[in-house]
Amino acid sequence: MTRRLLLSYLSLAALVLxxxxxxxxxxxxxxxxxxxxxxxxxxxxxxxAYTALSLATGRAARDLPARVAHCARRxxxxxxxxxxSGAPLAASHPLTARASRALASRPGIQAAxxxxxxxxxxxxxxxGVEYLSVAAPVGEGGRPxxxxxxxxxxxxxxxxxxQVWLLLAVGGLGVLTAVAVAGxxxxxxxxxxxxxxxRATHALGDGGRFAPVPVTKGPPEVRGLAAAFNHTxxxxxxxxxxxxxxxxxxxHQLKTPLAALRLRLENLEPHVSARARGSLDAALTxxxxxxxxxxxxxxxxxxxxxxxxxxxxxxxEICAERHRSWxxxxxxxxxxxxxxxxxxxxxxxxxxxxxxxxxxxxSNALRASPADSTVTIELRLHTPARRALRDSRPxxxxxxxxxxxxxxxxxxxxxxxxxxWRAPGAPKxxxxxxxxxxxxxxxxxGGEASLHAAATGGLDAVISLPSAAPPQDADAPAAPHARxxxxxxxxx
Numbered sequence: 001m002t003r004r005l006l007l008s009y010l011s012l013a014a015l016v017l018x019x020x021x022x023x024x025x026x027x028x029x030x031x032x033x034x035x036x037x038x039x040x041x042x043x044x045x046x047x048x049a050y051t052a053l054s055l056a057t058g059r060a061a062r063d064l065p066a067r068v069a070h071c072a073r074r075x076x077x078x079x080x081x082x083x084x085s086g087a088p089l090a091a092s093h094p095l096t097a098r099a100s101r102a103l104a105s106r107p108g109i110q111a112a113x114x115x116x117x118x119x120x121x122x123x124x125x126x127x128g129v130e131y132l133s134v135a136a137p138v139g140e141g142g143r144p145x146x147x148x149x150x151x152x153x154x155x156x157x158x159x160x161x162x163q164v165w166l167l168l169a170v171g172g173l174g175v176l177t178a179v180a181v182a183g184x185x186x187x188x189x190x191x192x193x194x195x196x197x198x199r200a201t202h203a204l205g206d207g208g209r210f211a212p213v214p215v216t217k218g219p220p221e222v223r224g225l226a227a228a229f230n231h232t233x234x235x236x237x238x239x240x241x242x243x244x245x246x247x248x249x250x251x252h253q254l255k256t257p258l259a260a261l262r263l264r265l266e267n268l269e270p271h272v273s274a275r276a277r278g279s280l281d282a283a284l285t286x287x288x289x290x291x292x293x294x295x296x297x298x299x300x301x302x303x304x305x306x307x308x309x310x311x312x313x314x315x316x317e318i319c320a321e322r323h324r325s326w327x328x329x330x331x332x333x334x335x336x337x338x339x340x341x342x343x344x345x346x347x348x349x350x351x352x353x354x355x356x357x358x359x360x361x362x363s364n365a366l367r368a369s370p371a372d373s374t375v376t377i378e379l380r381l382h383t384p385a386r387r388a389l390r391d392s393r394p395x396x397x398x399x400x401x402x403x404x405x406x407x408x409x410x411x412x413x414x415x416x417x418x419x420x421w422r423a424p425g426a427p428k429x430x431x432x433x434x435x436x437x438x439x440x441x442x443x444x445x446g447g448e449a450s451l452h453a454a455a456t457g458g459l460d461a462v463i464s465l466p467s468a469a470p471p472q473d474a475d476a477p478a479a480p481h482a483r484x485x486x487x488x489x490x491x492x
Contacts, residue, residue: 002187009183010176017172025168029161036132036157037119040075044117044136044150047071051081051089051138055145064090071150078151082109084144103149108135112147115139193222197229204233262287310445312346312468315354315397319377322358326366334371337362340378344397345469349445354399354465357441357449360434361401361461368405368459376402381467395467396447403458413451413459438463 050067054060068079072092079092086104088095095103103109108118112135119134132154138146196213203211212230265284272280323339330337347354358377365375378400408416415421417439435449438461442449447465454460 002184002191005187005190006180006183009179009187013176013179013183014172017175021168021172025165028164032157032161036152036154037134040132040134040150040152041117041119041136043071043075044134044148047079047081047150048136048138048148051148052140052145055138056140060089068092075150075152077153080149081138081146082113082149083146084113086110086113089146106135106149108133109147109149111135112137112149113144115142115144190219190222193226197226200229200233204236258287258291262291310348310350310466313349313351313354315347315349315399315465316341316344316379318354319358319379319399322355322362323377326359326362330366330375333366333369335366335369336374338374338376340376342379342381344379344381345467347397347445347465348468349447349465350441353441353445357399357438357463358401360438361463364434364461365401365403365405365459369403370405373404373458374456375404376400378402382464395469396464397467399463399465401461401463402454402456404454404456405458407453407458408451410453413453416451417449435461 047067051060051064054063054067064081068081068090069092072079079090080095080103081089081091082103083089086109088100088103104113111118115137117134117136119132132152134150134152136148136150137144138148193213200211200213212234213226262284265280265287269277269280319339319341323337327337362375362377369375380398380400381395382398383395417435419433419436435451439449442463442465445465447463450462450464452460452462
């Protein structure tokens, strides 16, 4: 924000300076040019009057050379006087024969011999005078007697104009520097409450202790924003503290009664008749289901309360480890568990998230899979198409858990991630929290969870996670999506 405010101040100041200094420079250049032209014309007319008087008194040969030399020294230029035929009468500098013959052909001298004063001005690119010559007629009673040709050097005018432009530029830079210093101080003052709000927001988002930001500094709008932030952050901190207290206390307050209830039910088993044994088993099953539901709710509460930062994890190694752990349980149900893990590299995930995701997906797949079916774990690497080196989107790794169970309809797949929702006809023992926890873990890791219909008729659960490997070049060969890593033999 400070840089943007400072840039806006400097842009506005530069626009004002450009609108003021450029016209001022051109006005000064034009005024300097007119001053030089008027001075040269006045000088030429003065010399022409003196020449006419000298010619009338017959003292031209004696007085004109001294007058011409004196005038040339005063103006720092050159003065030439010619007679009615264009021949030189006096000159402030030596003239060659060729230059003397060319005097009569000059447009300014020709116009002056015909009684018209002329000024030849050539201007430079910034408005200063580059070349100036003035020709004035010499006459008496309307009869032309000759002409005065005066050339004025304009180097001094050029230098003066350039100095003015330089002073304007230096002054403009000075003004911009002053505006930058004052604007930076003002921008820092205006942005200081915003930076305090940013630090307080980051601290609150990272789970730190909430500290109210001051509401007495900065513009009124920022003070109002700070007050609103303090109110909202205080409520959020209170809710967060309440949730932490719930997550910390509910584990003890809920697990202990459930364990005691199950123990009492188990102690009743010897005293229950055979006719009531079914009801006792159902009560034990519901107690186990309630315990799993409590565990799921506490896991979700701890996940939402803890803003963990995703870190690189070896998803291939995790899949292999969970495959080894779950394979015996699948074998007891006559279900094959197959693992395909390609060279996908590490992924970014919350610590422990991939293990929980796999456990929930494999538990659901085991309950939904009939005997003599197969559940597949597969990893696929997806590299996005790149337009050029500008595109730095990371690759993604898709974790597929596919079963051959009854599957779900499109409407059921859309609701499967809702808490406590269970598909009609789903196997008993579920809590409706597994897929909701999977989705929360995937989102916390920067990924996405989705369900698709499998080609085998079952369900294909896909967890897409960002790859922790650096993006490959567009010209680099893509890695294979997957390769068989371990394929246990199917049970006979």
